[in-house]
Amino acid sequence: MATISVPDRPTRARGIQFAPPVRLIGIGLLVPLLGLAAWTVGARQGWVPPQILPAPQVVWDTFLELWQSGDLLANTLISLQRVLFGFAAGASLGLLLGTAMGLSRPFEAYASVLFTSLAQVPALGWIPLAMLLVGIGESLKLIIVAVGTLVPVAWNTRAGIRAVPSGWFEAASLWRYSRAQVVWHIVLPATVPQIFVGLRYGLGHAWLALVVVELLASSEGLGYLLVWGRQMFQLDVVIATMAVIGAIGFALDAALAAIERRLQRWQVASP
Amino acid sequence: MVATAGSLEMRSVTKRYSVDGSPLVALDDVSLAVEPGEFLAIVGASGCGKSTILRLFAGLDAKHDGAVLHDGAPIVGPSLQRGLVFQEPRLFPWLPVERNVLAALRNSHLDAHARRSAVRDHIALVGLQGFERAYPHQLSGGMAQRVAIARGLVNRPDVLLLDEPLGALDALTRAHLQDELQRIWVRERTTMVLVTHDVDEAVYLADRVVVMSPRPGRIRDIVPVTLPRPRDRGDEALLRLRAHLLRTLAGTPQHAGLALHRAA
Ligand SMILES: Nc1ncnc2c1ncn2[C@@H]1O[C@H](COP(=O)(O)OP(=O)(O)O)[C@@H](O)[C@H]1O
Numbered sequence: 001m002a003t004i005s006v007p008d009r010p011t012r013a014r015g016i017q018f019a020p021p022v023r024l025i026g027i028g029l030l031v032p033l034l035g036l037a038a039w040t041v042g043a044r045q046g047w048v049p050p051q052i053l054p055a056p057q058v059v060w061d062t063f064l065e066l067w068q069s070g071d072l073l074a075n076t077l078i079s080l081q082r083v084l085f086g087f088a089a090g091a092s093l094g095l096l097l098g099t100a101m102g103l104s105r106p107f108e109a110y111a112s113v114l115f116t117s118l119a120q121v122p123a124l125g126w127i128p129l130a131m132l133l134v135g136i137g138e139s140l141k142l143i144i145v146a147v148g149t150l151v152p153v154a155w156n157t158r159a160g161i162r163a164v165p166s167g168w169f170e171a172a173s174l175w176r177y178s179r180a181q182v183v184w185h186i187v188l189p190a191t192v193p194q195i196f197v198g199l200r201y202g203l204g205h206a207w208l209a210l211v212v213v214e215l216l217a218s219s220e221g222l223g224y225l226l227v228w229g230r231q232m233f234q235l236d237v238v239i240a241t242m243a244v245i246g247a248i249g250f251a252l253d254a255a256l257a258a259i260e261r262r263l264q265r266w267q268v269a270s271p
Numbered sequence: 272m273v274a275t276a277g278s279l280e281m282r283s284v285t286k287r288y289s290v291d292g293s294p295l296v297a298l299d300d301v302s303l304a305v306e307p308g309e310f311l312a313i314v315g316a317s318g319c320g321k322s323t324i325l326r327l328f329a330g331l332d333a334k335h336d337g338a339v340l341h342d343g344a345p346i347v348g349p350s351l352q353r354g355l356v357f358q359e360p361r362l363f364p365w366l367p368v369e370r371n372v373l374a375a376l377r378n379s380h381l382d383a384h385a386r387r388s389a390v391r392d393h394i395a396l397v398g399l400q401g402f403e404r405a406y407p408h409q410l411s412g413g414m415a416q417r418v419a420i421a422r423g424l425v426n427r428p429d430v431l432l433l434d435e436p437l438g439a440l441d442a443l444t445r446a447h448l449q450d451e452l453q454r455i456w457v458r459e460r461t462t463m464v465l466v467t468h469d470v471d472e473a474v475y476l477a478d479r480v481v482v483m484s485p486r487p488g489r490i491r492d493i494v495p496v497t498l499p500r501p502r503d504r505g506d507e508a509l510l511r512l513r514a515h516l517l518r519t520l521a522g523t524p525q526h527a528g529l530a531l532h533r534a535a
């Protein structure tokens with residue numbers, strides 16, 4: 001009678017590293033802090049006139065004022081709402097389109113030339129046409145944000161599906177998987193990492209595009225606040241708003257990254 | 272327990288591929304019968320059509336001349352009654368071990384409860400208790416290949432086809448898994464067809480060893496191994512058979528050096 005064997009040892013230790021370690025975030029803050037220091041010193045020494053570059057303290061006070069008046073919050077919420085709706089629409093369409101192109105050669109044959117050439121036009125390049133078509137209302141913002149999201153999501157979804165190793169399809173056919181089972185149980189999970197690359201790019205593009213549309217054609221939102229600050233020659237408002245835009249963009253990406261890590265606990269974190 | 276199902280047969284099978292427009296004969300008029308419950312090994316230089324034979328038996332490749340039969344019925348596509356283990360384990364990295372095995376049962380007739388216990392039994396069969404929740408990246412190559420073997424067996428097929436399943440493992444792990452495979456075969460009496468580069472592995476495990484020669488792929492010899500199990504790797508008779516097989520392989524037109532090199 002054979003003895004029960006002991007499995008050979010795992011090659012990798014159980015401890016999985018989750019990026020990014022605190023140390024690296026600290027390094028990332030170094031440059032902004034140096035910049036802030038230079039700005040503070042520069043403003044105090046009067047190297048640039050305060051009408052052009054107000055001191056950090058002034059900007060901070062303006063930020064608090066904007067916050068307390070509710071202007072900042074109201075405009076932020078409007079921008080966030082726009083970006084989230086547009087992103088949701090663009091991401092859903094992009095997923096559908098990318099999946100269809102990835103799974104169906106005939107569909108790809110029909111769609112790929114058109115898609116590839118339209119994808120060369122940046123989301124902002126759609127603004128003039130969209131303005132003519134839908135005016136400068138809410139739908140303009142939604143369309144531009146959705147386009148900015150759709151392209152990278154569709155692109156990466158298709159690439160991810162194409163990269164699924166054929167060996168898995170063979171295994172699936174041995175187990176008599178239906179087409180739906182192959183898509184749901186193999187293609188989808190195998191493509192999640194690449195889809196997230198697309199989603200993160202997409203959200204970044206979406207946020208950027210939204211701010212620009214608001215600069216050009218809006219009476220609310222953070223982009224509009226920038227325009228308003230410039231028109232009033234209130235550079236402190238402009239800088240405070242820029243800081244908020246940057247922080248929100250950072251937070252949106254971090255939120256997606258966190259969801260991604262949760263969905264992919266099985267993956268070895270890359271160093 | 273004596274298996275009554277699980278015979279495989281090829282009658283005058285010719286399989287052609289076309290490579291860059293020119294035809295390539297992967298199997299040339301091959302006839303081969305595998306008895307129910309038999310352990311058959313196939314050896315031969317690479318490119319002689321060993322994987323092609325397994326793919327045809329698995330039902331992955333329907334276009335061929337001649338007949339391919341399972342228990343007398345023509346094989347027209349894959350079946351849960353025939354398992355196939357590849358050289359690479361092909362695990363899904365996003366699923367833990369137990370759910371990787373469960374994936375093979377997706378279209379099984381078993382109910383949820385029976386599936387769970389089948390998964391548990393087969394993880395135990397390959398000696399991986401305690402690793403049910405581990406993810407593939409946490410496993411060594413040998414452990415991953417055990418999971419692949421459990422996947423191949425979990426549907427309780429009549430036939431298990433193994434395509435160089437231990438080829439990528441280090442010598443120690445390989446010897447260990449050969450013993451496991453033998454133990455599983457003795458216990459389950461599933462018909463097994465093992466493709467291997469390794470003549471020692473073939474004579475240690477098989478009832479018969481098929482020697483193939485390449486270009487075009489043909490069966491050159493079939494050598495019975497009648498020694499009782501468990502076998503001793505150092506057994507005189509085994510070593511004589513091995514020497515005989517290596518001589519036969521050395522006589523095959525190409526890549527003979529590879530087999531000799533392995534023996535050295
Ligand atoms: N899908 C394929 N297309 C074209 N040629 C193939 C294909 N599969 C195998 N072959 C060729 O058929 C021959 C036999 O291949 P294979 O059965 O994989 O050999 P082995 O497993 O013995 O190394 C080889 O010459 C190989 O290049």
Ligand SMILES: [Mg+2]
Pocket residue numbers: 321322323434
């Ligand atoms: Mg092969």
